[in-house]
Amino acid sequence: MTVHPTPAKVFVVDDDAAIRRSLARLLGAVGFEVETFPSASAFLEHAPDDGPSCLVLDVRMAELDGLQLQRRLTETGYHIPIVFITGHGNVPMSVRAMQDGAVDFLQKPFDDRDLLAAIERAIDRDRRDRADQDEIRSIQNRYELLTPREREVLALIVTGRPNKQVAHVLGVGEKTIKVHRARVMTKMRAASLVELARLADRLQVPSSDR
Amino acid sequence: MVRGGLGKGGNSSLEQEVESLRRRVAELEAAASRHSSAEQEIRTLNADLKRSFNDAPIGLCYLDVDLRYIHINEWLARINGLPVAAHLGKTIREVLPDVAPGVEPQFRQVIATGEPVIAGIVEAETPAHPGVKRTFEHYYYSDVGADGVSVGISCVVLDVTQRRQDERSLRRWAQVFEHTEMAIVISTPDGIIELINPAATRMYGASEERLVNKNITHLYAPQVRKEVARYSRRANEENYLSFESKHIRQDGTVFDVQISVTPVRDRQGKVTYRVNNIEDITERKELEAQRLEAEATRHRETLAHMSRTSTLGELSAALAHEISQPLTAILSNAQAAGRFLDRDEPDLVQVREILADIVAADKRAGTVIKRLRDMMAKQEVKWEPLDLNAVVEEVVALAKSEFIIKQVRISVDLQPGLPVLHGDRVQLQQVLVNIMINAIQAMTDRESDTRVITVTTRALGDKEITVSVEDTGPGIDQKLLEKVFEPFFTSKRDGLGMGLAISRSLIEAHGGRIKAVNNPQQGATVSFTIPVHSER
Numbered sequence: 001m002t003v004h005p006t007p008a009k010v011f012v013v014d015d016d017a018a019i020r021r022s023l024a025r026l027l028g029a030v031g032f033e034v035e036t037f038p039s040a041s042a043f044l045e046h047a048p049d050d051g052p053s054c055l056v057l058d059v060r061m062a063e064l065d066g067l068q069l070q071r072r073l074t075e076t077g078y079h080i081p082i083v084f085i086t087g088h089g090n091v092p093m094s095v096r097a098m099q100d101g102a103v104d105f106l107q108k109p110f111d112d113r114d115l116l117a118a119i120e121r122a123i124d125r126d127r128r129d130r131a132d133q134d135e136i137r138s139i140q141n142r143y144e145l146l147t148p149r150e151r152e153v154l155a156l157i158v159t160g161r162p163n164k165q166v167a168h169v170l171g172v173g174e175k176t177i178k179v180h181r182a183r184v185m186t187k188m189r190a191a192s193l194v195e196l197a198r199l200a201d202r203l204q205v206p207s208s209d210r
Numbered sequence: 211m212v213r214g215g216l217g218k219g220g221n222s223s224l225e226q227e228v229e230s231l232r233r234r235v236a237e238l239e240a241a242a243s244r245h246s247s248a249e250q251e252i253r254t255l256n257a258d259l260k261r262s263f264n265d266a267p268i269g270l271c272y273l274d275v276d277l278r279y280i281h282i283n284e285w286l287a288r289i290n291g292l293p294v295a296a297h298l299g300k301t302i303r304e305v306l307p308d309v310a311p312g313v314e315p316q317f318r319q320v321i322a323t324g325e326p327v328i329a330g331i332v333e334a335e336t337p338a339h340p341g342v343k344r345t346f347e348h349y350y351y352s353d354v355g356a357d358g359v360s361v362g363i364s365c366v367v368l369d370v371t372q373r374r375q376d377e378r379s380l381r382r383w384a385q386v387f388e389h390t391e392m393a394i395v396i397s398t399p400d401g402i403i404e405l406i407n408p409a410a411t412r413m414y415g416a417s418e419e420r421l422v423n424k425n426i427t428h429l430y431a432p433q434v435r436k437e438v439a440r441y442s443r444r445a446n447e448e449n450y451l452s453f454e455s456k457h458i459r460q461d462g463t464v465f466d467v468q469i470s471v472t473p474v475r476d477r478q479g480k481v482t483y484r485v486n487n488i489e490d491i492t493e494r495k496e497l498e499a500q501r502l503e504a505e506a507t508r509h510r511e512t513l514a515h516m517s518r519t520s521t522l523g524e525l526s527a528a529l530a531h532e533i534s535q536p537l538t539a540i541l542s543n544a545q546a547a548g549r550f551l552d553r554d555e556p557d558l559v560q561v562r563e564i565l566a567d568i569v570a571a572d573k574r575a576g577t578v579i580k581r582l583r584d585m586m587a588k589q590e591v592k593w594e595p596l597d598l599n600a601v602v603e604e605v606v607a608l609a610k611s612e613f614i615i616k617q618v619r620i621s622v623d624l625q626p627g628l629p630v631l632h633g634d635r636v637q638l639q640q641v642l643v644n645i646m647i648n649a650i651q652a653m654t655d656r657e658s659d660t661r662v663i664t665v666t667t668r669a670l671g672d673k674e675i676t677v678s679v680e681d682t683g684p685g686i687d688q689k690l691l692e693k694v695f696e697p698f699f700t701s702k703r704d705g706l707g708m709g710l711a712i713s714r715s716l717i718e719a720h721g722g723r724i725k726a727v728n729n730p731q732q733g734a735t736v737s738f739t740i741p742v743h744s745e746r
Contacts, residue, residue: 018539018571025564026546060531060614087531087538087611108538112545 008123009053012036013043013069014085016058019108023056026112032119040069048078052130054103054122056115059086059093067093070100079129081122085110139199145187153180154188158197269367272353275321275360277302277314289346289369291338309334309346316350321360324352331370344371393488399473399481401426401442413490416460426486431456431464445471446481457488466491531611532578536571543568581608584636596631596638598675598740599624599667605642606665616650617658623666628675629742637716641724644709645679645736652683652734670739674722678737685728694726713738 010032012023020036027034037043043055059066070082084097084105094105103125104118146154149170156166163181167174190196263270269286271279279297287294290306302317303310312332320327327350333343349366387394393410397403406421414421414429421429430438434456445451452470459465470487547564550557581604606620613620646663653661664680686694697711710724717724722740729735 016535016539018567018574019535019542021567022539022542022546022564022571025560026542026549029546029549065617085538087534108534109541110538112542115542 007031007033007051008126009033009035009049009051010056010119010123011043011046011053011080012056013038013040013066014056014058015039019058023115026115027119030116040066040072043069044072048080052123052126054081054083054119054126056083056085056119059084059097067097067100070097070102074101081125081129083115083118083122085115136202139188139202142188142199143203146184150180150184150187153177154184154196154200157181157184157193158200160193269365269369271297271365271367273302273317273363273365275362277317277363279305280362286365286367289338289367290336306334306336309336313348316348317363320350320352320363324354324358324360326351344369345374346370393490395421395426395429395486395488397426397484397486399446399484401484404483410488413488414457414459420460429457429488431458441471445484446473449473454491466495468494529578529582529611531615533575536575536578539571540568540575543571592634592636593632594635596633596635598628598631598638598677599626601635601638602642602665602667602677605639605646608639609643609646612647612650613663616654616661618650618653618661618663621662621664623664625666625668628667628669629672631675631740631742633720633740634716637719641713641716641738642677642679644713648709648736649679649681649683652681655684656682672742674739674741676737676739678735680729680733680735682733685732685734686726688728691726691728695724710736 010027012020012027012034013036014020014023015038017038020038024034024036035046037046040057057066057069066082066084066086073080073082082097082102084094084102085108086093086105087108097105103122106114106118143151152170153166156169157163161169163174163177167177170177184190185196188196188199190199263281264283266283266285269283269289271282271286274280278299278301282294282297284294287297290297292305297305301310302313309332312334313330316327316330319325327348330348330350331345332348333345335341335343347368347370351364352360353362353364355361387405387407390407391409393413394405394407395403395410396405403422403424403426406418411418411421427435427438427442438455441451441453441455450470450472452468454466454468456464457467468489468491470489472485472487473481474483474485476482543564547561550560550564602622602624606622610620612618642665646665649663650661653663660682662682664678666676666678666680668676668678670676695710695714714724717738717740720740722738724736724738726734726736
């Protein structure tokens with residue numbers, strides 16, 4: 001059992017109280033922080049967490065069922081990884097769940113090792129996702145510091161054009177371009193053109209073919 | 211010859227002599243003539259008598275006082291089996307050694323007393339059929355001479371072997387007619403009662419006089435007399451007719467009968483009379499009704515069991531889910547407990563809590579399984595006092611998973627304080643499960659958030675209780691509202707179509723009725739009404 005910097009949190013959504021209680025015990029015993037909800041809508045009302053987390057979710061419940069919740073979460077941009085548990089799974093259901101991005105799909109009753117392994121994978125994925133998100137946000141912040149002109153320069157230099165050409169396209173002097181280039185590199189904290197191009201890619205900044 | 215004047219005084223004595231001689235000759239001639247015609251008559255008479263004697267279709271003979279045959283006719287000779295000549299001059303003992311011992315005493319009696327023997331019977335063999343004892347009836351008459359002494363015996367003999375047999379048969383049949391327990395009525399071709407046996411008079415509770423000479427239609431109960439006329443015609447046309455009907459006794463009670471009529475025909479085929487056998491089948495009908503009732507109950511139970519099995523099959527996914535829930539809790543709890551115990555300081559408080567939860571979950575699973583077993587068991591029908599609301603709630607709990615899987619919302623509206631109903635719990639549960647499953651299936655094509663089942667219970671006074679199950683499906687075709695309760699009616703691809711038919715049968719066994727109607731807004735409602743007290 002590995003110890004992580006931030007305690008990972010597991011959300012359990014199942015309409016059966018006995019199952020909620022038993023899972024809370026089990027996951028708590030392993031070292032996870034657990035929060036349980038009796039229904040999908042109850043979970044939706046709860047705000048997304050900051051730390052790494054995952055969702056253990058029963059597929060079939062009254063009202064909003066698990067698969068619908070999965071879709072709803074994706075729509076709202078809440079990408080918490082999901083481990084499905086079910087008392088009556090069938091192949092089509094599990095395939096759909098996996099295609100929609102679930103980490104795993106377990107049939108009740110499940111062995112604790114299988115559940116824990118799936119949760120580990122889910123938490124790992126969440127950590128990576130969050131790290132990814134953090135990185136993108138950081139790049140985004142840097143990009144926002146650029147002036148409009150600097151952004152134009154960025155778009156052109158990442159295509160590999162020499163300063164002279166860039167200056168020609170923008171109708172300014174080469175020297176001016178050099179200055180802008182330096183500022184862009186500094187603000188974007190890119191050590192090389194290649195790195196700058198990668199950062200731009202991450203942001204999905206459209207490159208210019210002018 | 212002297213001629214002279216014969217006058218009156220002359221030779222008168224000679225004339226007188228001649229005259230008297232002449233008269234005498236004339237008398238003698240007349241007498242001779244009469245004598246000869248008398249002889250003729252006697253001869254003719256003799257011949258006639260001889261012919262009559264010989265040709266008589268009856269045994270005739272004449273014996274002398276020593277019992278020798280003086281005369282015997284052809285008929286008797288044939289009976290005896292010997293030619294006429296063989297008898298004449300011989301004694302009866304010589305000719306018929308087997309017959310003689312039986313008749314000699316009677317002959318002697320006739321000779322001694324002069325009194326005849328009328329219709330005497332002897333059983334013996336004659337040479338005509340050696341070894342075969344036949345029965346003969348005889349009449350012996352004494353032929354009395356001038357001095358009042360018997361000079362011979364005239365005999366009349368009949369072979370009555372066949373007649374005796376026939377009489378014996380008839381007597382036996384008469385006994386049968388008198389003593390049989392079966393009622394027999396003999397009627398004319400038009401149906402007038404001629405003869406009626408004691409069994410029949412007993413059956414109708416009336417004396418023979420009251421029944422005889424009336425038309426047989428009087429035996430029939432008034433309400434069926436019209437159709438009896440129909441049978442009457444047929445009975446003369448057929449060779450045998452048997453049918454069920456109702457008869458009426460003298461005291462007015464009507465009872466069920468089986469009647470068999472056989473017309474008896476003469477050689478031309480015309481009906482001379484009818485033999486009617488009448489059997490009181492009251493008991494038979496009762497036993498039959500009981501047997502059918504028992505068979506119907508058996509069939510109903512078998513069908514109910516089969517349907518329960520198939521209904522449970524439809525619920526199987528839901529039931530599997532019902533059981534996997536507590537099993538999951540048990541497993542996760544047990545594995546959590548293992549981890550707690552692995553710690554350096556095992557948290558026994560937690561473990562004890564865990565064990566309590568495991569026990570509870572186990573019991574929960576056990577309840578589901580028991581419910582399953584109860585439904586599956588081919589139980590005998592058990593009537594007990596029931597709270598119909600409780601039965602509804604049990605079924606809703608049983609089908610809960612099914613509702614969840616099919617995403618159906620269930621709404622329950624139970625009138626509190628329902629009168630206690632007498633019925634079979636399992637059968638009523640089965641009916642409800644069946645109706646609800648149908649309702650769920652009806653709403654398959656509806657949007658998941660529009661699938662609603664509403665179950666309602668209502669008491670009608672304290673006499674009846676109605677349970678309704680309403681759905682929001684497409685409803686039922688108006689023309690088929692009755693047909694849905696018929697066996698093998700199904701709109702499902704792989705359905706048996708027995709569910710509602712069995713439900714109707716079970717509800718009717720409770721003295722109730724079931725029906726389906728379309729809702730004014732949307733969907734259909736299947737409801738059944740059961741009387742609170744009904745005969746089992």
